[in-house]
Amino acid sequence: MIGILGGGQLARMMVLAAAPLGLKCHIYAPEGDNPAFDVAAAKTIAPYEDHAALERFARAVDVVTYEFENVPAKTAEILSSLVEVLPQPCALETTQDRLIEKSFIRDLGLAVPDFIAVDSPESLSKAVAQLGRPSVLKTRRFGYDGKGQVIIKSETNLDEAWAGIGKAPAILEQFIPFEREVSVIAARNALGDVVTYDVCENRHAHHILTETTLPARISAETEQGAKDAASRIGAALNYVGVFAVEFFVGVSGAQEFLLVNEIAPRVHNSGHWTIDGAETSQFEQHIRAISGWLLGSVKRLGRIEMRNLIGGDTDGWHDLVTEPGLHVHLYGKAESRPGRKMGHVTRVTI
Amino acid sequence: MIGILGGGQLARMMVLAAAPLGLKCHIYAPEGDNPAFDVAAAKTIAPYEDHAALERFARAVDVVTYEFENVPAKTAEILSSLVEVLPQPCALETTQDRLIEKSFIRDLGLAVPDFIAVDSPESLSKAVAQLGRPSVLKTRRFGYDGKGQVIIKSETNLDEAWAGIGKAPAILEQFIPFEREVSVIAARNALGDVVTYDVCENRHAHHILTETTLPARISAETEQGAKDAASRIGAALNYVGVFAVEFFVGVSGAQEFLLVNEIAPRVHNSGHWTIDGAETSQFEQHIRAISGWLLGSVKRLGRIEMRNLIGGDTDGWHDLVTEPGLHVHLYGKAESRPGRKMGHVTRVTI
Numbered sequence: 001m002i003g004i005l006g007g008g009q010l011a012r013m014m015v016l017a018a019a020p021l022g023l024k025c026h027i028y029a030p031e032g033d034n035p036a037f038d039v040a041a042a043k044t045i046a047p048y049e050d051h052a053a054l055e056r057f058a059r060a061v062d063v064v065t066y067e068f069e070n071v072p073a074k075t076a077e078i079l080s081s082l083v084e085v086l087p088q089p090c091a092l093e094t095t096q097d098r099l100i101e102k103s104f105i106r107d108l109g110l111a112v113p114d115f116i117a118v119d120s121p122e123s124l125s126k127a128v129a130q131l132g133r134p135s136v137l138k139t140r141r142f143g144y145d146g147k148g149q150v151i152i153k154s155e156t157n158l159d160e161a162w163a164g165i166g167k168a169p170a171i172l173e174q175f176i177p178f179e180r181e182v183s184v185i186a187a188r189n190a191l192g193d194v195v196t197y198d199v200c201e202n203r204h205a206h207h208i209l210t211e212t213t214l215p216a217r218i219s220a221e222t223e224q225g226a227k228d229a230a231s232r233i234g235a236a237l238n239y240v241g242v243f244a245v246e247f248f249v250g251v252s253g254a255q256e257f258l259l260v261n262e263i264a265p266r267v268h269n270s271g272h273w274t275i276d277g278a279e280t281s282q283f284e285q286h287i288r289a290i291s292g293w294l295l296g297s298v299k300r301l302g303r304i305e306m307r308n309l310i311g312g313d314t315d316g317w318h319d320l321v322t323e324p325g326l327h328v329h330l331y332g333k334a335e336s337r338p339g340r341k342m343g344h345v346t347r348v349t350i
Numbered sequence: 351m352i353g354i355l356g357g358g359q360l361a362r363m364m365v366l367a368a369a370p371l372g373l374k375c376h377i378y379a380p381e382g383d384n385p386a387f388d389v390a391a392a393k394t395i396a397p398y399e400d401h402a403a404l405e406r407f408a409r410a411v412d413v414v415t416y417e418f419e420n421v422p423a424k425t426a427e428i429l430s431s432l433v434e435v436l437p438q439p440c441a442l443e444t445t446q447d448r449l450i451e452k453s454f455i456r457d458l459g460l461a462v463p464d465f466i467a468v469d470s471p472e473s474l475s476k477a478v479a480q481l482g483r484p485s486v487l488k489t490r491r492f493g494y495d496g497k498g499q500v501i502i503k504s505e506t507n508l509d510e511a512w513a514g515i516g517k518a519p520a521i522l523e524q525f526i527p528f529e530r531e532v533s534v535i536a537a538r539n540a541l542g543d544v545v546t547y548d549v550c551e552n553r554h555a556h557h558i559l560t561e562t563t564l565p566a567r568i569s570a571e572t573e574q575g576a577k578d579a580a581s582r583i584g585a586a587l588n589y590v591g592v593f594a595v596e597f598f599v600g601v602s603g604a605q606e607f608l609l610v611n612e613i614a615p616r617v618h619n620s621g622h623w624t625i626d627g628a629e630t631s632q633f634e635q636h637i638r639a640i641s642g643w644l645l646g647s648v649k650r651l652g653r654i655e656m657r658n659l660i661g662g663d664t665d666g667w668h669d670l671v672t673e674p675g676l677h678v679h680l681y682g683k684a685e686s687r688p689g690r691k692m693g694h695v696t697r698v699t700i
Binding site: 012015016019020021022023024037038039040041279288293294295296297299301314318319321322323324325327328329330331332343350 | 362365366369370371372373374387388389390391629638643644645646647649651664668669671672673674675677678679680681682693700
């Protein structure tokens with residue numbers, strides 16, 4: 001029995017991948033619209049701070065994993081005192097805080113955008129003087145899908161920017177005029193085996209992923225460099241499970257270069273294409289890794305185009321479902337809201 | 351919400367196929383080891399004869415389907431008075447009784463082994479005199495995986511054979527010295543659209559399917575003939591959902607010929623390869639058909655080898671799971687017994 005913190009679409013797709021391996025899942029999530037409940041063998045509805053519920057949950061499962069990186073430290077601590085938590089809570093600690101995360105990546109010898117810690121209007125002002133404009137102010141913690149970010153443009157008032165991110169501990173980051181955004185989905189098991197999927201090219205709108213295509217339009221060296229970076233990050237974190245590394249690809253002269261943007265210590269939206277477009281999906285790979293199985297083949301089956309269905313996008317896909325190579329995935333969410341990920345569609349062209 | 355009668359692996363794989371379409375499932379099954387419960391949004395544990403439970407179930411779902419053909423007539427009647435049942439109960443009536451089934455197929459102009467109704471020791475004796483030995487005595491109803499069958503060999507005592515099938519209404523069937531057994535998985539929706547997958551070649555041991563391979567080693571004409579026969583059967587039954595047609599392939603001189611063996615009005619073991627080896631699985635196709643969706647592409651993705659994991663066969667597959675193109679499916683059954691289908695493995699070679 002695999003315990004999963006979180007009841008959204010990532011947890012749901014993990015459950016659907018665990019089932020063919022003969023494994024059952026127990027979902028732990030607070031009250032709300034939790035589409036993973038519909039396919040889970042067991043569920044606990046409780047806040048992440050409910051110690052008694054966490055203890056009962058830990059005792060009912062053989063291993064705990066999660067679908068989101070912002071698991072409270074106390075939650076992870078309670079669980080890991082009773083049951084194995086994978087990926088290990090220390091990976092969460094590293095990736096939950098942008099300052100620690102970027103320092104960790106830089107210390108591995110991997111390129112990241114320049115960054116400076118900011119914790120007051122004064123330090124923000126000094127940092128902007130150093131990195132120039134435009135630059136990007138990001139909270140150290142709890143940012144996702146563009147939340148907790150402000151671009152410091154030439155006209156931006158720094159006090160307003162500081163207020164805009166809630167005056168929280170932050171970093172100022174060099175603005176990278178990138179050519180494209182790419183990511184690597186990687187998996188690592190307890191034996192230290194690592195597999196990396198082909199590099200995904202990602203497009204965003206309003207900071208939300210809209211489309212992933214493969215192969216990415218990058219050179220073979222850049223492709224290999226991104227995979228190597230992911231492998232090194234996985235090894236350095238002694239990581240067990242699936243993770244994603246997001247990169248900016250820039251061009252300097254005739255030369256492509258990679259900068260690591262961030263690490264997501266979980267299955268990742270840019271890896272959804274692997275369900276239909278790779279021999280082993282990222283979800284199955286994650287379940288294998290945390291369950292002590294060997295990892296599966298990451299072979300890509302064709303050219304890939306994955307589109308998120310956001311808000312009302314799910315309307316109208318019925319007519320396309322007869323198209324060969326097109327695979328529809330709806331998450332079964334009760335309510336559609338603007339910006340909400342309702343499903344995705346993958347086209348595999350062989 | 352899709353209601354499914356039966357909680358075994360076929361129901362389980364239907365649920366897993368329904369989820370990506372955003373559809374939930376409610377499983378109705380009697381007490382027992384029901385692996386479909388582990389992935390279902392709702393469940394009813396009750397006998398198939400419990401009228402009150404059937405009525406509550408019917409009111410809780412939008413459509414009812416089933417994983418096995420021996421749904422009691424009264425159960426189907428109660429359900430279909432309250433909710434749509436697909437495939438339609440009349441398809442069950444035709445296929446539940448070998449005499450009706452074979453007459454139906456013959457009346458469509460399709461070849462079947464010769465058969466004679468048997469309902470007494472006297473009529474058995476007359477039938478054997480007519481069809482000769484060897485021939486096969488089969489109960490009209492409730493036969494599966496070789497249960498309810500006796501081969502009448504030269505030395506077989508007819509009274510013992512008659513006792514051996516429980517003195518139940520039966521047919522005596524011509525013994526066909528076939529070259530191979532093949533099947534066609536087909537789907538038909540309410541619009542009358544029909545799709546047929548490529549022909550599967552099947553091997554059995556002790557009347558239980560052990561292996562399915564594609565392409566089948568038959569001529570292009572035989573392949574097309576089998577698909578055409580399945581389409582005609584689907585149309586004649588006004589069928590909605592997935593069904594399988596099993597054939598014997600014989601050789602007469604240099605000429606291959608097809609005889610219909612039986613119709614299975616449900617997803618079928620010989621179609622399990624479609625999960626990994628076709629663009630749309632038989633399970634998704636069934637859910638699409640009964641949910642009013644258009645049907646999906648049946649394109650085969652490579653050469654196929656599907657093996658059932660029976661009894662203790664599940665041991666040892668862990669070491670093979672890194673093989674590219676190999677997909678393991680375990681059904682999560684609580685207990686392994688000799689002859690019990692515990693999972694299957696599909697190898698897709700591109």
